[in-house]
Amino acid sequence: MNSSIKKFIENISYTFLVNLLSVIISTILIIIVPKVVSVETYGYWQLYIFYTYIISFMSLGLSEGVYLRFGGCDYKSLNKPIFASQYWFLLMVNILVDFTFACIYSTYSTNSNKTLVVFLTCLAGVLIAPRSLLSLTLQTTNRIYEYSIAYILERAIYFVLVIVFLLLGIKNFVFLILSDIVGKICSVIYTIYTCKEIVFRRFPSIKKSLKEIKINISIGSKLLIANFASLFIVGSVRLLIDNNWSVETFGKVSLTLSISNMLMLFINAIGIVLFPSLRRMPEEKLPSFYNTMRTLIMVPLFGMLLLYFPAKMILSFWLPQYLDSFIYMTLLFPMCIFESKMLMLINTYLKTLRKEKALLLINLFTLFLSIVLSFINVYLLSSLNLTVLSITVVLAIRCIIAELYLSKLIDIKVKKDIIIELCCTAAFIALSWYLSLFKAGMTYLLVYLFYLVIKKGEIFALRNTFNLFFRKKLS
Incomplete structure (x- = not known):
């Protein structure tokens, strides 16, 4: 069988299995969680999930630029020091912006539950946006297997923790959200390990790093x-x-x-x-x-x-x-x-x-x-x-x-x-x-x-x- 076709079928198989597991997890959570928690608790949980979608766009277009520029490239051929500077740039920017926003919101908000949801969303944001650079790099270089493992690791840990908390009678939306954050932390650790050649590298010159960052943000x-x-x-x-x-x-x-x-x-x-x-x-x-x-x-x-x-x-x-x-x-x-x-x-x-x-x-x-x-x-x-x-x-x-x-x-x-x-x-x-x-x-x-x-x-x-x-x- 042609190697490119074989690789395509393998990748489809990986993503099919991963998303089959994700559908099973989502189905069970949709069936169980609304049944055992109050409508209000479920509402705050869904509010957090919605906010995490929004905060994922703190990649600034940098991750998307990498995705478009290097689509179809081989992972080994990437200029990894350049990618390293971009990963750490995204991490520092998100730490600064997310927690500044959380502090400002908590100052003016009158709803303590929504304030807590926003704070936890900002914590998740520090994980989500920098990881997107690594995840999209894996996708665009056809390392679908590693990307799939990271994705299902997050979903599986999230699912197990939610079920454990509910079995223990803990129905507060904070613990549902923390389950998701712990899953994301584990996924980030695995993704960093998978892309360690990118994350743990000496940076090129500041001038060269900023030039690449500017190009990727402009395109992405x-x-x-x-x-x-x-x-x-x-x-x-x-x-x-x-x-x-x-x-x-x-x-x-x-x-x-x-x-x-x-x-x-x-x-x-x-x-x-x-x-x-x-x-x-x-x-x-x-x-x-x-x-x-x-x-x-x-x-x-x-x-x-x-x-x-x-x-x-x-x-x-x-x-x-x-x-x-x-x-x-x-x-x-x-x-x-x-x-x-x-x-x-x-x-x-x-x-x-x-x-x-x-x-x-x-x-x-x-x-x-x-x-x-x-x-x-x-x-x-x-x-x-x-x-x-x-x-x-x-x-x-x-x-x-x-x-x-x-x-x-x-x-x-x-x-x-x-x-x-x-x-x-x-x-x-x-x-x-x-x-x-x-x-x-x-x-x-x-x-x-x-x-x-x-x-x-x-x-x-x-x-x-x-x-x-x-x-x-x-x-």
Whole structure:
């Protein structure tokens, strides 16, 4: 078997297993934690998780610059002294900024619980941003195995500690957060050990170090801001919910988002493996590969929407205190369709083609649209349902704009597929909202079967491609 194909399959296998374990861990935590802690405690825990997403952007674009510049490179060929100066620069900046912010916030805050959440978030930030440089270096140099071990180490320790605390009857959100921080500490230690040739090196001259830092921040800042805008497309809605409703309501919406996001873990993992592989791929092969991967993703994803119906029934029985929050699952579950395609395919292709500026503009426009719709829904209409629905709507708009732009770059036709996918998504939401669970499930199954009939040509072509590939490798 060709060594590059073998490496790609190995990397996919690593990420698949890691994310399978992550999905299992996330599922168990989603099932158990809301059941045994109060809605308020769960809300503060989710607030911390949300804040850690925000503080991860304290990489300043430096880590993203490394990711873009060195994508597809060999780890041994990296100029490690230069990387060492950048790692320690990020660490020092984050220690200074995070704890300065924590002190200022504690001075003016009147909510002691939120102050504690912010302080612990800043502590986590000192771990997250510097580690991102090492993690992205592992990803971009195709050391997916080491990256996967670091990721699952964090999740496993976090999971074990949460379960231990709950078994001991400790249900305070602080201990849930500390479980996450301990997991991150262990992951950082392993990542530093894995990248010890980078971390423990003599620095080059200050002038040379600063020059490289400036270049990476200049290149990576566009991708950083694009990612930040992407986060706040949903994050702005969550902040307005937290501001206008209670922390309990925030927790309930966050629970539904967590359930929807679980479906995207596998897709994001494949995107991690795809980037360095696409950077090595001849440009003329990109269109056909895109069409193949698109079919491979979208057909199963629309089938996965069928999981909504048994999931809602089981969770409503298991978590009756969150019964009203499962109404939002109808509106949020389809977001996985658009986010998965965006994360795995469109983002990865735009980064491969070095169109991070276009990605930035698309995300900024969508963020602006999200903020406008959220303000209307929250402050003018006071409708939580419309506020939640706006998340799926703006993510769909972003995905459509980005894919149409990408289709022009690599000369592919996607308009027909986009229309079909929008119709299927609208049918899912309408059926789930207005019909009983059983009737909606049966009707959507018919919609999905009709979708498969429409896509049968691409499905058979995909099957033939895989059959041909494996026949060649076995012969």
